Amino acid sequence: MEGAVCCWSRRLPGRPVLPSPCTRQVRSYYVDWRMLRDVKRRKLAYEYADERLRINAIRKNTILPKELQEVADKEIADLPRDSCPVRIRNRCVLTSRPRGVKRRWRLSRIVFRHFADHAQMSGVQRAMW
Amino acid sequence: MTVEVSYRTKLKQLKTREIKKEATNVLEGPDSEHTVLQRTTEDIQGGKPLNPELVQAVSAVASSLPLNKKQTESELLAQLRRHEETTDKQKKGGLLKIRNVISEMAVKRQSPAQRGVRISSRISLRVDEDDQRIKPERLSPQSFDYRRSLKVGRRLNIFTKASKETENALKTVSSPTIWDLEFAKEIAAVTAQPPRNGFEEMIQWTKEGILWEFPIDNEAGMEDDAEFHEHIFLEKHLKDFPKQGPIRHFMELVICGLSKNPYLSVKQKIEHIEWFQNYFEEKKELLQEI
Numbered sequence: 001m002e003g004a005v006c007c008w009s010r011r012l013p014g015r016p017v018l019p020s021p022c023t024r025q026v027r028s029y030y031v032d033w034r035m036l037r038d039v040k041r042r043k044l045a046y047e048y049a050d051e052r053l054r055i056n057a058i059r060k061n062t063i064l065p066k067e068l069q070e071v072a073d074k075e076i077a078d079l080p081r082d083s084c085p086v087r088i089r090n091r092c093v094l095t096s097r098p099r100g101v102k103r104r105w106r107l108s109r110i111v112f113r114h115f116a117d118h119a120q121m122s123g124v125q126r127a128m129w
Numbered sequence: 130m131t132v133e134v135s136y137r138t139k140l141k142q143l144k145t146r147e148i149k150k151e152a153t154n155v156l157e158g159p160d161s162e163h164t165v166l167q168r169t170t171e172d173i174q175g176g177k178p179l180n181p182e183l184v185q186a187v188s189a190v191a192s193s194l195p196l197n198k199k200q201t202e203s204e205l206l207a208q209l210r211r212h213e214e215t216t217d218k219q220k221k222g223g224l225l226k227i228r229n230v231i232s233e234m235a236v237k238r239q240s241p242a243q244r245g246v247r248i249s250s251r252i253s254l255r256v257d258e259d260d261q262r263i264k265p266e267r268l269s270p271q272s273f274d275y276r277r278s279l280k281v282g283r284r285l286n287i288f289t290k291a292s293k294e295t296e297n298a299l300k301t302v303s304s305p306t307i308w309d310l311e312f313a314k315e316i317a318a319v320t321a322q323p324p325r326n327g328f329e330e331m332i333q334w335t336k337e338g339i340l341w342e343f344p345i346d347n348e349a350g351m352e353d354d355a356e357f358h359e360h361i362f363l364e365k366h367l368k369d370f371p372k373q374g375p376i377r378h379f380m381e382l383v384i385c386g387l388s389k390n391p392y393l394s395v396k397q398k399i400e401h402i403e404w405f406q407n408y409f410e411e412k413k414e415l416l417q418e419i
Contacts (some may be wrong), residue, residue, distance in 0.1 A: 061379065063379050071412065
């Protein structure tokens with residue numbers, strides 16, 4: 001929330017919108033720069049996923065010679081840093097909150113509660129037992 | 130009414146006269162040669178194949194003339210045929226046209242119901258809710274001809290059909306210009322009306338891909354045409370690898386894992402193996418040192 005305040009001074013992180021015949025409201029900006037960076041990381045991780053898998057298969061081996069595995073270590077270190085999936089953070093989709101995010105809905109706990117109370121979450125009810 | 134009848138009888142008389150003329154000409158043909166020559170050009174033939182008597186006449190003429198007989202004969206026959214065609218067309222066309230036009234025309238008779246409507250429309254003053262006078266509704270020409278419709282009846286052949294060549298020429302477009310694309314986009318945007326109800330909304334979503342197609346097909350989007358044996362028996366792709374050694378061992382394990390993988394397509398599996406092939410080829414020098 002504090003980050004959002006200082007973001008107002010800079011321009012909002014935009015995304016090129018292709019002309020489409022969609023008549024509904026479309027969100028054309030990301031919530032903040034951190035979300036944008038997360039998006040970039042996800043894209044790169046998707047691109048390099050196969051290569052990383054294969055090089056790791058060579059590394060985590062007991063059959064192949066160790067020299068080969070060392071070479072593979074160096075290779076994987078040379079790949080761009082944002083291509084590793086470990087750097088992805090499951091942020092809230094609406095508020096970009098890094099913590100308190102439920103995976104099933106991709107929403108932070110606050111937004112989830114807001115929508116659930118307004119009966120905008122299908123099949124979600126207040127617990128009472 | 131009287132005018133129609135007289136015209137019809139006139140036409141009939143004309144036709145009978147022409148038929149008589151034909152018959153007389155045909156009979157007189159073979160008698161005299163010179164008169165035949167004149168009349169062959171004037172004669173009107175009834176049937177499509179040339180009259181045998183005329184043909185005889187033509188041969189007689191050819192024989193009488195001093196020039197090449199066969200040539201003259203053939204030329205005369207050709208001329209006859211041409212003339213016959215043109216006269217046929219003219220005669221039939223003219224007669225048919227007038228006949229058809231007249232046959233379609235009939236005396237207009239008002240039914241008492243219509244008459245009543247007309248009179249009532251003249252008398253009454255139809256006033257709208259806003260106290261404005263309405264004109265009696267002008268019925269479309271189709272509905273007014275309650276006895277006949279537009280498509281019933283013989284063709285008059287007054288208009289000629291547009292030639293098909295021009296149609297084809299119009300259809301060929303060199304390449305869709307930017308303006309055409311923009312126009313098409315405009316049309317699509319205008320015709321895409323917002324959904325009137327929930328069903329139409331769901332249809333739109335399904336078309337866009339937001340909603341799945343029901344009943345749910347588990348293999349939607351998956352176009353795997355390969356058989357099961359192509360997924361499992363992947364040893365044939367290991368031809369280029371050395372047959373012994375740690376690499377072979379490693380690749381066999383890779384293949385074992387791939388054969389158990391239901392999520393990859395055959396192409397992806399082959400790509401996987403090929404990647405390893407390339408990788409090991411690049412590292413050949415290193416491997417040989419070891």
